[in-house]
Structure formats: structure tokens, C-alpha cells
Amino acid sequence: MVFEEKRITNGEPEEEEEEEExxxxxxxxxxxxxxxxxxxxxWERLEQCETRVGSRSSTEEDCTEELFDxxxxxxxxxxHKLFHSVK
Numbered sequence: 001m002v003f004e005e006k007r008i009t010n011g012e013p014e015e016e017e018e019e020e021e022x023x024x025x026x027x028x029x030x031x032x033x034x035x036x037x038x039x040x041x042x043w044e045r046l047e048q049c050e051t052r053v054g055s056r057s058s059t060e061e062d063c064t065e066e067l068f069d070x071x072x073x074x075x076x077x078x079x080h081k082l083f084h085s086v087k
Contacts, residue, residue: 026082033077042070 033039049063 026078029078029081030074033074033081036077039070039073039077042066042073046070 034043046063046066046069049061049066053059053061053063
């Protein structure tokens, strides 16, 4: 069953107000922080690991450590800047 929300005021349909789309500041900060020197270095290590693991037909190695290193570096950068952008 589908419900539709309809509002009528004084016999006339209510006009929809255009809402400003909310932008999450963490997304733009993550992007900026991923471009810092330390994050680029950890991202390159992750890519090297993925290339190495992908080139082997049988391996127990995975790139979890490298992924966590990159996420930690990026989130560490974000943590210092995030609440300065919140109003």
C-alpha cells in the first residue's frame, strides 16, 4: 500500500518550497585531506599492495593494514578541521 502526502490549505493545493540541498562538510574535507602529502603516501602504499595481491593467483595476503593506514591518516586530518567548519 502506498501513501501519498497531499496538503490543501483554503481549498488550494500548497505550493512546494524549494529546499536548499544540504551538503555534508565531511565529504569535502575528506577529499581535501586525501590530497595531503601523508595521505597520498599511504594511498600509494595501498595501491602497490592491491597491484601485488592482484597479480598473484594464490595468496593469503590482503591489503587491510594499508587500507586502515590510509583511512586513519585521512580521518586524522579531517578530525582537526571538521568542527572549525561547523557553524
